[in-house]
Amino acid sequence: MIDIQLFDTDLDTQYCTEWVSTPEAGGVVVFVGTVRNSTSEKKVVRLEFEAYEKMAVSEMRKIAEQAAERWPIRKIAIHHRTGVLYPGDIAVIIAVSTPHRKAAFEACAYAIDTLKETVPIWKKEIFEDGEVWVAAHP
Amino acid sequence: MIDIQLFDTDLDTQYCTEWVSTPEAGGVVVFVGTVRNSTSEKKVVRLEFEAYEKMAVSEMRKIAEQAAERWPIRKIAIHHRTGVLYPGDIAVIIAVSTPHRKAAFEACAYAIDTLKETVPIWKKEIFEDGEVWVAAHP
Amino acid sequence: MNISILAFGIARDIVGASEFDFAVEESQTVGELKQELVRHYPDFAKLASFAIAVNGNYVSDEHPLQGDDEVVIIPPVSGG
Amino acid sequence: MNISILAFGIARDIVGASEFDFAVEESQTVGELKQELVRHYPDFAKLASFAIAVNGNYVSDEHPLQGDDEVVIIPPVSGG
Numbered sequence: 001m002i003d004i005q006l007f008d009t010d011l012d013t014q015y016c017t018e019w020v021s022t023p024e025a026g027g028v029v030v031f032v033g034t035v036r037n038s039t040s041e042k043k044v045v046r047l048e049f050e051a052y053e054k055m056a057v058s059e060m061r062k063i064a065e066q067a068a069e070r071w072p073i074r075k076i077a078i079h080h081r082t083g084v085l086y087p088g089d090i091a092v093i094i095a096v097s098t099p100h101r102k103a104a105f106e107a108c109a110y111a112i113d114t115l116k117e118t119v120p121i122w123k124k125e126i127f128e129d130g131e132v133w134v135a136a137h138p
Numbered sequence: 139m140i141d142i143q144l145f146d147t148d149l150d151t152q153y154c155t156e157w158v159s160t161p162e163a164g165g166v167v168v169f170v171g172t173v174r175n176s177t178s179e180k181k182v183v184r185l186e187f188e189a190y191e192k193m194a195v196s197e198m199r200k201i202a203e204q205a206a207e208r209w210p211i212r213k214i215a216i217h218h219r220t221g222v223l224y225p226g227d228i229a230v231i232i233a234v235s236t237p238h239r240k241a242a243f244e245a246c247a248y249a250i251d252t253l254k255e256t257v258p259i260w261k262k263e264i265f266e267d268g269e270v271w272v273a274a275h276p
Numbered sequence: 277m278n279i280s281i282l283a284f285g286i287a288r289d290i291v292g293a294s295e296f297d298f299a300v301e302e303s304q305t306v307g308e309l310k311q312e313l314v315r316h317y318p319d320f321a322k323l324a325s326f327a328i329a330v331n332g333n334y335v336s337d338e339h340p341l342q343g344d345d346e347v348v349i350i351p352p353v354s355g356g
Numbered sequence: 357m358n359i360s361i362l363a364f365g366i367a368r369d370i371v372g373a374s375e376f377d378f379a380v381e382e383s384q385t386v387g388e389l390k391q392e393l394v395r396h397y398p399d400f401a402k403l404a405s406f407a408i409a410v411n412g413n414y415v416s417d418e419h420p421l422q423g424d425d426e427v428v429i430i431p432p433v434s435g436g
Contacts, residue, residue, distance in 0.1 A: 014152040017168070023175035023225035029246075030155070030168040031239065033356045037161035049355070052284050052348055055332045056355070080355060087161035092356045101169065105247050108167075112239060112356055120329065120348070121355030122285030133286040134354035138324045171436045187435070190364050190428055193412045194435070218435060230436045250436055258409065258428070259435030260365030271366040272434035276404045 002064040003077040004057055011079050016095040020075040027101030029108040031094045037087035045126045047085045052120040056080070059119045063111050067096070070110070071103040078111060080121060091123075140202040141215040142195055149217050154233040158213040165239030167246040169232045175225035183264045185223045190258040194218070197257045201249050205234070208248070209241040216249060218259060229261075277302055277343045287349040290319045300341055306330065307337030313349070324352045357382060357423045367429040370399045380421055386410065387417030393429070404432045 003019060017030050035047050060078045067073055074097045081091050094111045098104040123134050141157060155168050173185050198216045205211055212235045219229050232249045236242040261272050278297045288294045300309055306328045314320045327334055327350040330341070334350070341347065358377045368374045380389055386408045394400045407414055407430040410421070414430070421427065 013155050013168075017151050017155075017170060021170070021172060021226065023173070026172055026174040028168075028170040028172065030151075030166075030170070031243075032155060032159070032166040032168070033239065034159060034164055034166065035161070036164040036237065050284060051355070052282070052329070052350070055329055055348070058332055088159065099174065101171065101247075101250060105169075105243060109239075109243050116353070116356045118334075118353065119355045120284065120350050120353055122351065123354045124285075133289070133351070135352045136286040136323055136354075188364060189435070190362070190409070190430070193409055193428070196412055254433070254436045256414075256433065257435045258364065258430050258433055260431065261434045262365075271369075271431070273432045274366040274403055274434075 001075045002061065002068070003075075003079075004060045004064060005079045006051055006053055006057060007079060007081055008083045011081055011090040011093050013090065013093055016077040016079060016093045019077050020095040020097040022074050022097060024099065025074040025097035026099055027104040028095065028097045029101070029104040031092075031108050031112050032090055033092040033112065035085045035087050035089050035091060039125060042127050044087055045128055047091070048124045048126065049082045049085060049091065050122055051080070051082050053082075055120050060115065063114045063118070066114075067107045067111050071107040072098055073103070073107055074098060076107070076111070078115070080115075080119070082121070139213045140199065140206070141213075141217075142198045142202060143217045144189055144191055144194060145217060145219055146221040149219055149228040149231050151228065151231055154215040154217060154231045157215050158233040158235040160212050160235060162237065163212040163235035164237055165242040166233065166235045167239070167242040169230075169246050169250050170228055171230040171250065173223045173225050173227045173229060177263060180265050182225055183266055185229070186262045186264065187220045187223060187229065188260055189218070189220050191220075193258050198253065201252045201256070204252075205245045205249050209245040210236055211241070211245055212236060214245070214249070216253070218253075218257070220259070279341060279343060279345060279347050282346070282348040284348070285351045286323065287320070287351045290317050291349075303340045305337060306335050306339045306341065309341060309347070310337065326351060359421060359423060359425060359427050362426070362428040364428070365431045366403065367400070367431045370397050371429075383420045385417060386415050386419045386421065389421060389427070390417070406431060
């Protein structure tokens, strides 16, 4: 079972963790990506996330489906934020449950690694003295 | 910063996740180990956990300290249950925050792998037709 | 024919609009569209990557365009 | 001298008590204690592993015992 959602409001770690938990699975791994207060020594004021929403959701669903083909996933939730975020805010949550823990670790790491490569979501870092689209340039 | 605790009451995933979260860390990985409803096709009625408490806490602390030497951990929480647990109940939570996600995945997996090897906690699985100390025999 | 193109992130900054019309030949490929876009907006050549999605999916450079396609410029993504 | 030994998990079932006194020679090593325990309780030889903790730490077989040590039998652990 797969739960994919884009939110423009706070993400809920507890919801994702409980949603994937099931007595059939012994291992739940949750990744929570938060906004750091600095990048390369520069103080981050805020981040602005935008998404090509339709395709962001379908690409996140593909990741979940591909992970479920590779590992014996019972449930997987991928929740991502859009809009303005401040240091400490949660940008993404990926929660995975599997019968044994190794698969949950591998599937969760695969999902966040792939999300950062394929899902059409963009973030702009705003510093005190400028701003930059993250990863835009080599 | 390290938070090690043994509880004979329900563990709290939300507490651990929030406790390790900090604006200095961009990645939080949480492992939640739950009681499965079956082992080798046999239905599990309940699990009974017991600990050599003093040493269980000190060995969990060693794991946290060793992990913090190997990875740039900002905060790590290891909470473990004792007593009687039923399928779906949480037996252990390990939450780790690091500046970048790869270290959090590695440190969290290291901590649960090592916990299962060194921490003096024992569980007995109770089936409908018998019981067994897990891992006791080759 | 004219196709309507959506631009997100830094692509929107480069084009100066989140949606714009762009003239292409009938059955022009995505690869040819990308070359045209770089000609009009040289800053696209400076990006770490530069992909096109058609109707919600990544497509290869060989993919032929149609007038009613939803065409989106995908600059380097940075979710998570 | 007599030392007091704690037994957890399956070790408690094998000994039939969670705490018991056991006679050892002065300065006997942990390795020798383990051999004596296996002689008295042959089921310890069937375990996947069989370690001894002294005063809250794992110790090697060469570790010498003292009368006021807190000695604990650690059968295979299974936390998590």
